[in-house]
Amino acid sequence: MQDALVPVKADDAHGELIQLVSFNLDQEEYGVDVLKVREIIRMPVVTRVPNTPHYVEGVINLRGKVIPIISMRKKFGLMEAENDKQTRIMVMDVEGELMGFIVDAVSEVIRISGSEIQPSPAVVTGGIDQECIAGVINQAERLLVLLKLEMMFSRDEKKFFSGM
Amino acid sequence: MPPIDCEDQELLEGFLTETTELIEKLDDDLITLEKASDDTELMNRIFRSIHTIKGASSFLGFDLLVKVAHKTEDVLNRLRKGELVVTPEIMDVILEATDLVKLLVGDIKAGDIQEREIDGTIAKLLPFLSENAGAAQKAAEPVQPVSETSPAQSVETPVPDAQTSPEVAPAPEAVPESTPPSQPQPAPVPAPKPATDVAPKKAPAPPKPADSKGDDLSDNSTVRVDVKRLDDLMNQVGELVLERNRMIQINQDLQQGEAERPDFQEEFGKLTKRMSFVTSELQMQVLKMRMIPVEKVFKKFPRIVRSMSRDLGKEVDLQIFGEETELDRSVVDEIGDPLIHLIRNAMDHGLESPDERVAAGKSRVGTLVLAAVHEGNQIIISIKDDGRGIDTERVGRKAIEKGLLTEEQLAALSQREMFDLIFLPGFSTKEKATDLSGRGVGMDVVKTNIKKLNGLIEIKSEKGQGSEFILRLPLTLAIIQSLLVEVEGEVYSIPLSSVLETIRVDQRKFHMIGGQEVLKLRDMVLPLIRLQKVFNVQQRSESEDFCYVVVVGAADKRMGLVVTRLVGQQEVAIKSLGNYLANIPGIAGSTILGDGRVTLIVDPVGMIEGNE
Numbered sequence A: 001m002q003d004a005l006v007p008v009k010a011d012d013a014h015g016e017l018i019q020l021v022s023f024n025l026d027q028e029e030y031g032v033d034v035l036k037v038r039e040i041i042r043m044p045v046v047t048r049v050p051n052t053p054h055y056v057e058g059v060i061n062l063r064g065k066v067i068p069i070i071s072m073r074k075k076f077g078l079m080e081a082e083n084d085k086q087t088r089i090m091v092m093d094v095e096g097e098l099m100g101f102i103v104d105a106v107s108e109v110i111r112i113s114g115s116e117i118q119p120s121p122a123v124v125t126g127g128i129d130q131e132c133i134a135g136v137i138n139q140a141e142r143l144l145v146l147l148k149l150e151m152m153f154s155r156d157e158k159k160f161f162s163g164m
Numbered sequence B: 001m002p003p004i005d006c007e008d009q010e011l012l013e014g015f016l017t018e019t020t021e022l023i024e025k026l027d028d029d030l031i032t033l034e035k036a037s038d039d040t041e042l043m044n045r046i047f048r049s050i051h052t053i054k055g056a057s058s059f060l061g062f063d064l065l066v067k068v069a070h071k072t073e074d075v076l077n078r079l080r081k082g083e084l085v086v087t088p089e090i091m092d093v094i095l096e097a098t099d100l101v102k103l104l105v106g107d108i109k110a111g112d113i114q115e116r117e118i119d120g121t122i123a124k125l126l127p128f129l130s131e132n133a134g135a136a137q138k139a140a141e142p143v144q145p146v147s148e149t150s151p152a153q154s155v156e157t158p159v160p161d162a163q164t165s166p167e168v169a170p171a172p173e174a175v176p177e178s179t180p181p182s183q184p185q186p187a188p189v190p191a192p193k194p195a196t197d198v199a200p201k202k203a204p205a206p207p208k209p210a211d212s213k214g215d216d217l218s219d220n221s222t223v224r225v226d227v228k229r230l231d232d233l234m235n236q237v238g239e240l241v242l243e244r245n246r247m248i249q250i251n252q253d254l255q256q257g258e259a260e261r262p263d264f265q266e267e268f269g270k271l272t273k274r275m276s277f278v279t280s281e282l283q284m285q286v287l288k289m290r291m292i293p294v295e296k297v298f299k300k301f302p303r304i305v306r307s308m309s310r311d312l313g314k315e316v317d318l319q320i321f322g323e324e325t326e327l328d329r330s331v332v333d334e335i336g337d338p339l340i341h342l343i344r345n346a347m348d349h350g351l352e353s354p355d356e357r358v359a360a361g362k363s364r365v366g367t368l369v370l371a372a373v374h375e376g377n378q379i380i381i382s383i384k385d386d387g388r389g390i391d392t393e394r395v396g397r398k399a400i401e402k403g404l405l406t407e408e409q410l411a412a413l414s415q416r417e418m419f420d421l422i423f424l425p426g427f428s429t430k431e432k433a434t435d436l437s438g439r440g441v442g443m444d445v446v447k448t449n450i451k452k453l454n455g456l457i458e459i460k461s462e463k464g465q466g467s468e469f470i471l472r473l474p475l476t477l478a479i480i481q482s483l484l485v486e487v488e489g490e491v492y493s494i495p496l497s498s499v500l501e502t503i504r505v506d507q508r509k510f511h512m513i514g515g516q517e518v519l520k521l522r523d524m525v526l527p528l529i530r531l532q533k534v535f536n537v538q539q540r541s542e543s544e545d546f547c548y549v550v551v552v553g554a555a556d557k558r559m560g561l562v563v564t565r566l567v568g569q570q571e572v573a574i575k576s577l578g579n580y581l582a583n584i585p586g587i588a589g590s591t592i593l594g595d596g597r598v599t600l601i602v603d604p605v606g607m608i609e610g611n612e
Helices: A002-010 A155-163 B009-035 B040-060 B063-080 B088-109 B119-128 B133-140 B149-153 B171-177 B207-217 B227-255 B262-290 B301-312 B329-350 B354-359 B392-401 B407-411 B415-423 B442-452 B604-611
Strands: A017-025 A028-033 A037-042 A056-062 A065-071 A088-094 A097-103 A105-113 A133-139 A142-147 B291-293 B316-321 B326-328 B366-375 B378-385 B456-462 B466-474 B479-487 B490-495 B499-506 B511-513 B516-521 B524-530 B546-554 B557-563 B565-573 B587-592 B598-602
Touching: A017 A088, A017 A097, A017 A142, A056 A097, A056 B598, A088 A105, B009 B040, B009 B088, B009 B301, B040 B063, B063 B088, B063 B119, B088 B119, B088 B301, B227 B262, B262 B291, B262 B326, B291 B329, B301 B316, B301 B329, B326 B329, B329 B366, B329 B378, B329 B442, B329 B466, B392 B407, B392 B415, B415 B442, B415 B456, B442 B456, B442 B604, B479 B546, B479 B557, B490 B565, B516 B557, B524 B546, B546 B565, B546 B604, B557 B604, B565 B587, B587 B604
Parallel strands: A028 A142, A065 A097, B316 B366, B490 B598, B524 B557
Antiparallel strands: A017 A028, A017 A105, A037 A088, A056 A065, A088 A097, A133 A142, B291 B326, B366 B378, B378 B466, B456 B466, B479 B490, B479 B565, B499 B546, B511 B516, B516 B524, B546 B557, B587 B598
């Protein structure tokens, strides 16, 4: 699986087809590499973990494995929203660790060619850290923000996680 | 891992496993040999081990290793044939050579073969191989009374292939200046630094690599499991499969609406019971496989005690009991260091020199007892000496001198708390730091490691009669008994091994001392921590007058955790929270309860530390 990932990434710039899972967050549409997404689940009971950054919702039991849950909205500084029927947790592989991200809704898997990815315009995304945006995909009637998972957490945040 | 010049990785792994095992055994055998030098069976076994190591390493092309093993083998061969007699000096050199072999094997294992200085050790071996071994023995160790047999041997030729290593320096003059193999060592092992300028016979060097490197060697990345245990496991799994099939069947019945059948409930109840039986059996089996006898750690000690008693000029009789006691490998890995420190401590501070002992009306030879025993879900290891015991007055004075506490504080301490002073970092009663002790680090290491294992330390000591250090450790770290508590609606789990007692108290009985809530419990003042506060739990209901206090202990400290309600006791499997959430203060991990929810495991040790 890891191996399969490499050519796709390497060929980003050369117009190879890549597959993205698209999801919604506060009226914007985002995409992440399909190979990073392990599964998409509904909201289970989340156990709060004390003394963690505010965007860490807690941990859940994913078939016997305990994984942390991050609220994408809180992480990106967006308005908080009630969980509803559409709310999903995307379980993704962030640098070898499984993590769940709460998103408003997951829409579909799309194929795009690497050439469609444009560098993100400077201020397009409001509160979102620029670092984790790999680019913007501008298709006929939609605008998709491509996220780079490995940049989700800044160095300081990682230090906080591992060195408290 | 940089590629080793060895095509067959499997072969190499086999070699490493075998060699490691042989070396471990070797150390033990050598010490025994010194005591029973006429045991030919033992002698032959030692010889065979070294021979096997030599053979295997030459086959795989580890030249340095071959050279050292070869020379050692030669010396052993002469011992075996009765051409030499076992003396402490010969043993020192052979042990040093064994250490070098360990070091080299360690290198191979780490995949990082380096040119190590081996000539020093080899040079020390050589005198015992030369034609006039007896004379060389005399030259090297003038103090040592030469055994009568040696002149006779001088006629005999040395072992045939003694010349295979051409670059070895000519023997006799190499001896005095031969330093331990300490030159190019970027390895983490502290270079054996003593005896650089002293005559080699005094060298306390050999034990050093053994202490630190020995740990690396006996690292436990592979397990050997008794085939019978595997068969048992397979049986259990077979039963589990049957029960699963039964469960599928019952589920089908349920789907088809047969749940109304009168016996359905009974069937289901039975299945649940059997499932629970099989799984707990399975759990025991797997746990057993992870268990290794504590002997693995204990067998290093005769060697350490031997070299220390020689260095300190003390006579010690080390008695080991219960080395067959089994405990989880993760625990075994962790207790090595603390035990070494405790033994050092007993040897250096506890036991007196032979003369002092005689003066105090005791036998010349001190006794050091190392014992392990199971007690419920715990293993108890005790290190007991019949030395001078802990002088609490002296300890107290030292603590004040070092500014670790004030006169008033000292006056308020109980006997037990006085003992606990020795665990303070930086505490030492020694005026001067030596190689062995006096830096005030050892006992701190003991405390830290034992805390890490959720263990407890207890000290018993009587002045003039000796001291006993008792360690209580959990058998395993993977599955623990835990106490579930509720804090304003949230459930947390506290490792039962740290729980000393639980009490229901009226909150109005809490006192406030210097901003710290405390509870007077019998003759003790117990500092309190409100879990609700440390975990920022939202207040759900009106706070009641009565709450529960869970008294926890870690190493030598006690503390009370205030909770809303006790839920019950449960056996839980520890799950890590993953790298991202690994270091939350006060949380040791998590576990999954019967209803599938995740519950956090409180880390009493961290709590106590955090509160200090």
